[in-house]
Amino acid sequence: MQPFSSYKAPLPELRFILNDLLHIDDGLEELGLARGFDREAIDALMRDLARFAEEVLAPLNRIGDRVGCVWRGDEVSTPPGYKSAYDMFRHRGWAGLGAAVEHGGQALPTVLTNLVTELFGSANHSWLMYHSISRGGYECIRANGTPAQQAMYLPRLASGEWTSSMCITEREAGTDVGLLRTEAVPQPDGSYRLTGLKRMVTAAEHDLADNIVHLVLARIEGAPPGARGLSLFIVPKHLPGTTTRNAVRCDGIEDKMGIRGTPTCWVQLDGARGELLNTAGNGLAAMFVMMNIARLATGMQGLNQAEAAYQLALGYARTRLQGRKAGEGSAPSSPADPLIVHADVRRMLLTQKAWTEGTRALAYWLALQVDRSKAHPRPQVRQEADDLVSLLTPVLKAFATDNGYASTTLAQQVMGGWGYLDASGVHQYIRDVRVGQIYEGANGIQGQDLLGRKILGDRGSRLRKFQDMVRGTLEKNDMHPVLRPWISQTRTLCSRLDALTQRLLNRAESHPDQIGASGHSYLRVLGVLALAWQWIEIASIAQRKIEAGQSGAFESAKMVTARFYFAHLFPEVEHHLLVADQGCDTVMALDADLF
Numbered sequence: 054m055q056p057f058s059s060y061k062a063p064l065p066e067l068r069f070i071l072n073d074l075l076h077i078d079d080g081l082e083e084l085g086l087a088r089g090f091d092r093e094a095i096d097a098l099m100r101d102l103a104r105f106a107e108e109v110l111a112p113l114n115r116i117g118d119r120v121g122c123v124w125r126g127d128e129v130s131t132p133p134g135y136k137s138a139y140d141m142f143r144h145r146g147w148a149g150l151g152a153a154v155e156h157g158g159q160a161l162p163t164v165l166t167n168l169v170t171e172l173f174g175s176a177n178h179s180w181l182m183y184h185s186i187s188r189g190g191y192e193c194i195r196a197n198g199t200p201a202q203q204a205m206y207l208p209r210l211a212s213g214e215w216t217s218s219m220c221i222t223e224r225e226a227g228t229d230v231g232l233l234r235t236e237a238v239p240q241p242d243g244s245y246r247l248t249g250l251k252r253m254v255t256a257a258e259h260d261l262a263d264n265i266v267h268l269v270l271a272r273i274e275g276a277p278p279g280a281r282g283l284s285l286f287i288v289p290k291h292l293p294g295t296t297t298r299n300a301v302r303c304d305g306i307e308d309k310m311g312i313r314g315t316p317t318c319w320v321q322l323d324g325a326r327g328e329l330l331n332t333a334g335n336g337l338a339a340m341f342v343m344m345n346i347a348r349l350a351t352g353m354q355g356l357n358q359a360e361a362a363y364q365l366a367l368g369y370a371r372t373r374l375q376g377r378k379a380g381e382g383s384a385p386s387s388p389a390d391p392l393i394v395h396a397d398v399r400r401m402l403l404t405q406k407a408w409t410e411g412t413r414a415l416a417y418w419l420a421l422q423v424d425r426s427k428a429h430p431r432p433q434v435r436q437e438a439d440d441l442v443s444l445l446t447p448v449l450k451a452f453a454t455d456n457g458y459a460s461t462t463l464a465q466q467v468m469g470g471w472g473y474l475d476a477s478g479v480h481q482y483i484r485d486v487r488v489g490q491i492y493e494g495a496n497g498i499q500g501q502d503l504l505g506r507k508i509l510g511d512r513g514s515r516l517r518k519f520q521d522m523v524r525g526t527l528e529k530n531d532m533h534p535v536l537r538p539w540i541s542q543t544r545t546l547c548s549r550l551d552a553l554t555q556r557l558l559n560r561a562e563s564h565p566d567q568i569g570a571s572g573h574s575y576l577r578v579l580g581v582l583a584l585a586w587q588w589i590e591i592a593s594i595a596q597r598k599i600e601a602g603q604s605g606a607f608e609s610a611k612m613v614t615a616r617f618y619f620a621h622l623f624p625e626v627e628h629h630l631l632v633a634d635q636g637c638d639t640v641m642a643l644d645a646d647l648f
Contacts, residue, residue: 060111060176060361062103065607066410067168070417071095073594077164080421084428086162095165102147102168106176109138114177117314118481122259127302129258129316135180139213139261148184148213152191156203156211162428164420170350171413174357178485179314183216183256185350189343190217190268194287197331197339205293206266218257219343220269220288220320223250228498230337231279235271235322237286246324247271247288250304253492257318258290258303265290267301267320268343269327270336285336286327301325311484345446347493349419352449355457356412358486363405365479366464369471370398392467400621401467405460407618410611411584412453414591419445437518444507444515445583447499452580454489455496461486500572503579509561509568513554516579520547523586530593535612539592539619543585546626550578553634566637574633581626588615 071077072092081087090098117132142148151166152158166188173181191210194202209215226232235249247269251257257267267288276282292299304319331339374389379396392398422445425438461483465472472479490496508516524547527540557575561567595611598604 060107060114060364062099062106062172062175063360064099064103066413067099067171068096069591069594069607070414071164074414074590075164075417075421077421080164081162081424084162084424085430086160086424086428088160090161090165098165099168099172101145102172105141105145106172109141110173110176110180113138113180113314115478115481117177117179118311118485121313122306122316124258124303124306124316127258127304129260129303129306129318131259131261131316132179132314135314136261138180139183142184143213148187149211151188152207152211153195156191156207158211162421162424164417164424167353167417167420170353171357171360171416174354175361177314178354178358179312182312182315183259183261184213185347186218186256187213187216189219189346189350190266192346193268193285193339193343194266194330196342197285198287202287202328202330206287209264210266214262215264215266215289216256216259216262217266217268218254218318218320219340219347220251220254220257220267221340222253224252227253228495230270230283233270233272233283235269236274237271237284237327238274243328245273245286245327245329247286247301247322247327248324249322251320251322252318253307254318254320256315257320258306259316263291264293268330268340269322270340271327273333276334280337281334283336284333285330285339287330288322288325288327292326299325309488311481311487344493348446348450348499349416349423351489351493352412352446352451352453353416354489355453355455355486356409356416358482358489359405359409359412359457359460362461362464362479362482362486363402363409365477365482366405366467366472367393367402369468370402373468373471398467401463403614403617404622405463407588407614407622408456408460408584410591410614411587411618412449412456414587415445415583416449416453418587419449440515440518441522444503444519447494447503447507448576448580448583450493451490451496451499451576452583454486455577457486458483458490496576497569497573500574500576501568502572504557504572504575505561505568508554508575509558512558516550516554520551523547523582526586526589530589533593533596535596536589536592539585539589539615542619542623543582543589546578546582546585546623549626549630550582553578553630556634560636564637566641570635570637570640571633574629577629578626578633581623581629584618585623588618591615 078092113134116134120132123130149158150161154160187210194206223233237245237247239245269286269288270283271286272282273284288301290299300323302321304321307317309317370393371391373392374387375392376389378390378394422438422441426435426442429435465479468477468479471477527544530536531540557571591611592615595608598608
């Protein structure tokens with residue numbers, strides 16, 4: 054038995070999000086970002102990206118997983134076909150879709166570069182990571198580099214001629230970066246010599262590009278301990294303008310559960326030449342430009358793997374004959390009915406569908422807020438958008454990857470024993486998406502960041518802005534009889550979340566462990582609320598088209614999926630509201646020796 058489907062770009066879904074939900078042409082015009090990209094041009098780009106994803110990247114996904122990357126000496130070979138695909142990508146100018154025009158890019162807004170992240174990631178997430186990391190490196194140097202550094206590195210990163218990596222983790226220092234030991238020694242010419250061993254570095258060595266620009270977090274000799282003593286350095290594999298190989302090498306690659314087409318490297322620095330990026334002691338703040346981009350992209354990873362796995366499971370459920378539908382069979386001329394007629398199979402598929410479509414709406418809306426935070430002509434609007442991005446970045450990262458992993462396992466469950474076999478292809482999505490819950494700040498850290506910094510840190514100010522926006526959507530649609538039950542559920546949740554937040558504000562002041570004890574459940578509640586808001590927006594558009602006689606199966610499916618979301622997935626909040634409200638002693642009372 055062969056896999057039942059290959060990836061197909063969900064173009065109708067993307068057109069609905071961009072055109073009907075976000076009104077993308079008006080939105081970009083308001084920000085001064087249209088630059089000739091009207092709906093027709095956007096659709097043409099989307100079709101080109103979709104074709105590349107389906108015809109070039111998707112066939113390489115299985116190869117990348119089976120063959121993986123090969124490390125010999127200090128060099129890494131990527132899987133067969135990766136290099137030629139990357140060259141095609143580069144030559145079409147897509148490496149610089151989001152880069153500034155002055156660096157040779159096309160200056161597309163984030164909401165449109167998200168198309169690359171979704172379409173290419175669903176087709177082949179391992180391949181996409183080479184570009185994703187480089188995109189973050191470009192933005193980090195653009196935000197922190199001197200004019201000379203920008204002139205040297207940004208055009209080459211924008212063209213894809215060079216790529217980048219993010220060197221943070223060490224053997225004894227993961228999330229707690231204050232424990233990093235890599236040292237940077239100042240040199241008379243203003244450069245630094247870096248020595249240390251980094252690990253878990255994505256795409257730090259490969260054969261796709263001529264040079265790799267490592268961004269390395271290190272401590273300048275004599276700097277204070279902890280995170281405040283860290284600085285960020287540019288350490289290229291090959292020193293620009295010379296044929297000299299820098300003293301940085303790949304000492305091996307990890308044997309991983311998934312994303313095997315991307316090397317996760319051990320990086321040894323033996324007095325490697327580097328240049329300071331930003332100022333001494335400001336390394337973590339400088340690196341967070343790259344990390345915040347990575348966290349949003351990781352949320353998209355949860356979405357894109359869930360979409361690909363859903364397509365596989367749906368194709369199987371439509372064609373696999375098993376049992377008879379309850380009551381009476383739906384296909385009397387066949388020996389059995391297709392799986393998709395069975396209620397429990399439908400429950401699993403609808404769960405995947407509701408999570409994926411709701412998350413897609415939230416992710417593209419949030420990407421548009423990134424653009425508004427940078428380009429809106431009014432400072433107040435820029436600040437409001439930035440506050441929303443700050444609040445919801447940990448939510449998208451954690452909620453989408455938790456749900457993405459759950460969705461891929463549901464896809465496997467739909468496929469039954471076949472899904473447990475390697476030949477089915479579905480367990481690659483499970484393995485590839487799993488790391489999204491771990492890297493770029495584990496999801497438990499995202500919950501603590503949300504509750505500790507984003508909620509308690511400003512005493513709920515950003516949350517109130519978000520809730521005001523949600524309540525505005527509820528009021529706008531309040532009189533619609535079809536939407537009214539869902540609006541009531543969402544409005545009640547807003548009030549309950551307000552009350553919970555106030556109790557946690559009061560409790561956390563004297564019980565600092567409360568943030569860690571409640572963070573996960575609090576994030577789940579806010580994630581369910583964010584998707585409920587998006588589903589009401591989606592349903593209001595679909596219902597208006599239905600009432601105007603302008604609808605088809607697409608709009609009807611939206612209404613049925615919204616109904617499922619509020620009936621089956623929204624009730625998750627009952628559990629998490631209760632858990633988040635428990636005192637931290639429920640998790641802290643047990644002595645460590647008794648575990």
